[in-house]
Amino acid sequence: MVTELVAGLRRHRVCYAELRPRLVALGVATLVAAGGWLVFWWLQGLRRADVEYIVAGHTSYWWAVLALFAAAAATLVGVWLLVSVILAEIARPLLRAPVRVLGALVWTAGAAFLAIVCYIGLLGVGIEGNQTFLTAEDGTTLMITQDGFDGDMVDFYDPGPGWTWLRRHGIARVDPHDGPCTLTTTVSTLTVACGSTTQSIPRA
Template sequence: MTRREIWGIGLIAGAAVCGWAAQAIIDAFRAAAREDLVLYIGVPADSIAFRFLVVALLSGAVGLWFLIPALIRRIPKKVPRHIIGWSTVAAAAAAVPAFGLMLLFGALGAFGIGDTTKIVAADGRSVLVSQDGFDGDVVVIYTRHDDFHYRFAREAPEISGWPRVKDQNCRLDTAAGGELKLSCGSKAVIVAEEGITQ
């Protein structure tokens, strides 16, 4: 077995592990979403899953690039080797647009077309503020449910638009009645405490 074959097998195995991890994280994210929760592990879990997917796609492509030519060269007869070789090149050329689209959408999911910002109050309670990446007109606030989940609290058009929430010096304070007050610049919204568990 040549070094290229060993690298090819290793990269394909790594791609399989990354693909499995991406699917496991997406399954956990979807299970949380069925209960109106967001799985958050420093960043939203779907973003982590898409990062694994991008690594799996790139690792798998490079692994195949290493492994397939080495295997084709092992075919002893010239005519079948050329037929299989050119057929493989044609199949790879046909797959490039689909691979490119998967990589593009994987990268958009991984590195985002929106922002999710965690804001913590002085008493330790926190909220996630999610803002769409296009014109910033959709802002959604999630309150802490447990260590890794946040529950939908409300939409907040009051703080939408520009500048983006992540670029403002937002502050989370305890308001009257135990509710939370999210202040971003001169704008403020009240966030109901439902869904927060201490």
């Protein structure tokens, strides 16, 4: 009885030693996935109609999609590691086969779903368009946004507190696609020139 107990403990110790790298990797993947999904939803919640968050030259939506990709990849890796750990704990071949099939089906379905979600996220980045940052000689800054669909939605943004940019109300008539844009200033106006198109707007 004692001999069998000792042998069982030794087998369990060997099994745990073999599983330890996968368990550590599973823990890391779980943390990355959870953090990625939390960051994604938090960044999504920041979006406002007249406020844009810009960090390192990219919008909050761009960073949200990046977090989405990281979370999706970590989720798939975590599921694969979890299935492998469960299979390692099942000694009977008759039980291992259905668990392996079920795990493969769950992973495949999850991969297909996350691929669609990530593709939609990429489409959103493309439709969101580009941001052009202009700085005048006196240090005044202005951001021009243009949608990536047909380019007819152009807006001006002034820098706000922190990482925020505040949209100006009114119609922007310049087109950044026409050529390089420049910003010049006077005491009361800002003049934006993109290619051959020029528009003057009042200072904020």
